[in-house]
Amino acid sequence: DAKTTQPPSMDCAEGRAANLPCNHSTISGNEYVYWYRQIHSQGPQYIIHGLKNNETNEMASLIITEDRKSSTLILPHATLRDTAVYYCIVAGSARQLTFGSGTQLTVLP
Amino acid sequence: DSGVTQTPKHLITATGQRVTLRCSPRSGDLSVYWYQQSLDQGLQFLIQYYNGEERAKGNILERFSAQQFPDLHSELNLSSLELGDSALYFCASSPRGGAIYEQYFGPGTRLTVT
Numbered sequence: 001d002a003k004t005t006q007p008p009s010m011d012c013a014e015g016r017a018a019n020l021p022c023n024h025s026t027i028s029g030n031e032y033v034y035w036y037r038q039i040h041s042q043g044p045q046y047i048i049h050g051l052k053n054n055e056t057n058e059m060a061s062l063i064i065t066e067d068r069k070s071s072t073l074i075l076p077h078a079t080l081r082d083t084a085v086y087y088c089i090v091a092g093s094a095r096q097l098t099f100g101s102g103t104q105l106t107v108l109p
Numbered sequence: 110d111s112g113v114t115q116t117p118k119h120l121i122t123a124t125g126q127r128v129t130l131r132c133s134p135r136s137g138d139l140s141v142y143w144y145q146q147s148l149d150q151g152l153q154f155l156i157q158y159y160n161g162e163e164r165a166k167g168n169i170l171e172r173f174s175a176q177q178f179p180d181l182h183s184e185l186n187l188s189s190l191e192l193g194d195s196a197l198y199f200c201a202s203s204p205r206g207g208a209i210y211e212q213y214f215g216p217g218t219r220l221t222v223t
Contacts, residue, residue: 034210043111043199043214044152087152096142096154096167097209 022088113215134202147196
């Protein structure tokens, strides 16, 4: 599975959009981009995933660049409860998750 | 609340001891996964069971073992514990054991080995 690079931390004002970047320059054609988050040592929570098209669900939007070497997770109206560590994972046929260090997002009042 | 339950929430034990962690999957889910999360290693997959049978094995030490029972609950047994085994242990369940985005995680068991 391809390696990902994320900034270690970001801040966002409550009510504003939070844009979390992820670089995955070695991604291969059959690998998806997944985003998970973990709120203060709770169990990881799935957010969204995509292959090459932009995706949106009730939690977030995922924007994947045309060359698929990077992506951005967008939380459109961040709340204090969105404060968490966000993990970007690239995986193909793997059935198991592996997390690296992720981005600590802090939503400020 | 994901519907996955894990007991106990916290466990403190001494080196050399043996402990058992328990997981009850979501109703109807056939597959159970065990993960270990430590500060320096991130989240690491240990083992997966599907309907009572071992399906996949990850970085699970020989001192660790797991099983899934006919009622689909699972137990992770950790023996000859070392200080480095201190970590959060998560269980996840999924309906069929396929796509990773179908995994729902429990609240975890925090193991401290002293």
